[in-house]
Amino acid sequence: MKYNTLAPFPKGFLWGASTSAYQVEGAWKEDGKGPSVIDARESYPEGTTDFKVASDHYHRYKEDIALFAEMGFKAYRFSIAWTRIIPDGDGDINPKGIEFYSNLIDELLKYDIEPIVTMYHFDLPNALQEKGGWSNRATIDAFEKYAKILFEHYGDRVKYWLTINEQNMMILHGSALGTLDPNLEDPKKELYQQNHHMLVAQAKAIHLCHELLSEAKIGPAPNIALIYPASSQPEDVLAAFNYNAIRNWLYLDMAVYGRYNTTAWAYMKEKGCTPQIAEGDMEILKCAKPDFIAFNYYTSQTAEASRDDGSDTAARGGDQHLQTGEAGVYRGSSNPHLKKNDFGWEIDPVGFRSTLREIYDRYQLPLIITENGLGAFDQLEEGDVINDDYRIDYLKQHIEQIQLAVTDGVDVFGYSPWSAIDLISTHQGCSKRYGFIYVNRDEFDLKDLRRIRKKSFYWYKELIASNGEKLD
Numbered sequence: 001m002k003y004n005t006l007a008p009f010p011k012g013f014l015w016g017a018s019t020s021a022y023q024v025e026g027a028w029k030e031d032g033k034g035p036s037v038i039d040a041r042e043s044y045p046e047g048t049t050d051f052k053v054a055s056d057h058y059h060r061y062k063e064d065i066a067l068f069a070e071m072g073f074k075a076y077r078f079s080i081a082w083t084r085i086i087p088d089g090d091g092d093i094n095p096k097g098i099e100f101y102s103n104l105i106d107e108l109l110k111y112d113i114e115p116i117v118t119m120y121h122f123d124l125p126n127a128l129q130e131k132g133g134w135s136n137r138a139t140i141d142a143f144e145k146y147a148k149i150l151f152e153h154y155g156d157r158v159k160y161w162l163t164i165n166e167q168n169m170m171i172l173h174g175s176a177l178g179t180l181d182p183n184l185e186d187p188k189k190e191l192y193q194q195n196h197h198m199l200v201a202q203a204k205a206i207h208l209c210h211e212l213l214s215e216a217k218i219g220p221a222p223n224i225a226l227i228y229p230a231s232s233q234p235e236d237v238l239a240a241f242n243y244n245a246i247r248n249w250l251y252l253d254m255a256v257y258g259r260y261n262t263t264a265w266a267y268m269k270e271k272g273c274t275p276q277i278a279e280g281d282m283e284i285l286k287c288a289k290p291d292f293i294a295f296n297y298y299t300s301q302t303a304e305a306s307r308d309d310g311s312d313t314a315a316r317g318g319d320q321h322l323q324t325g326e327a328g329v330y331r332g333s334s335n336p337h338l339k340k341n342d343f344g345w346e347i348d349p350v351g352f353r354s355t356l357r358e359i360y361d362r363y364q365l366p367l368i369i370t371e372n373g374l375g376a377f378d379q380l381e382e383g384d385v386i387n388d389d390y391r392i393d394y395l396k397q398h399i400e401q402i403q404l405a406v407t408d409g410v411d412v413f414g415y416s417p418w419s420a421i422d423l424i425s426t427h428q429g430c431s432k433r434y435g436f437i438y439v440n441r442d443e444f445d446l447k448d449l450r451r452i453r454k455k456s457f458y459w460y461k462e463l464i465a466s467n468g469e470k471l472d
């Protein structure tokens, strides 16, 4: 639809940006923090750093938040490291961990920045992993206990809660993210059992949040990307349906309606990986009602009919670690109409609008985008200048599409791109930068870690000040 006049961004729109604890904080074993599965990792892709120091946000959060405030952030989405709060995931509380996030939240509120808290972003406590991680139902109880502690300590100040970041990516790409146990013999069966446990844990947290905090809002935070069929050939269209169901709707149908998506269930049955459902699980899943949907969007994806000849798997974009495609289900495909970023990821702003529309049509809940952004090799030029025009361009094109979606009638209440400040990528080191603020370090040389405003910093500041009107 083409409009003569676009609807403005709603008043009070939450402009901000995002990070996650293990990718930005550093201080990996300070002040009583326990090891997470990320800290327990023994190897990293060649040439990339570990997460021990990251951007040293743990020690510099005041300086960082002052910069966020200077940009005019209305919101900041960050995650809490479970292992700072409960070092072994299930035992005693670590007062220093409670204090850190309490101070961070107060610092945000000092500048009227709304904290948006992700409760769990890939960094499961390693002590729980050693007891089976999400394969073990006890992890559901541990998560509920952890959630209760967060609500009790921060619920007076935090209104927006996100349960689990990108659960769907942990299931589909756990080996690239380092969150999947590499020793599993039949990973798929195990993964869908873990998935079920995470869904129950999420439902319990949603329920608890509503019980304890009357003013708070809570929602899931998957990565949702609309899947296009590679052509109008009916078999390609069906393949896209399959992948949409397995990648996207499985997660949101359960979060919102408390039921397994039909196609996803048929897929699990065919692959012999339907989860064991304990008595009472479906009731718990049914009665948890999220207040909104948060989702991360980087690009759309394309699928074609499976050829079922062992050649259906393709790397997403050109990122070898993120394979898509599965025999008999769909074949990973690329989209010839889209450009790619430095890392081979396709760029699709129009697909963003379609994704927003599709989610809203399916679920009729307010939406917030909790990640979207461009990873690039930024160059620090003389005089502390970073001319990241490509990032501005990416963000601008995506923000234009949000406004179109708003005009389409989609209820969007915030945009929190990735990332507020440079941090360590999940599997591609710190040279893959996303931030509005440059952190002066290399993969293996920490330099002075000083903060430098990029060109996009000034651009975003103006955009926020105009509530999304001033795109150029």
Ligand code: BG6
Pocket: 020, 023, 165, 166, 169, 223, 296, 371, 375, 418, 424, 425, 426, 427, 428, 432
């Ligand atoms: C999302 C994650 O998958 O994408 C983030 O929630 C991640 O943790 C972001 O950093 C970008 O991906 P990557 O692999 O480039 O870091």
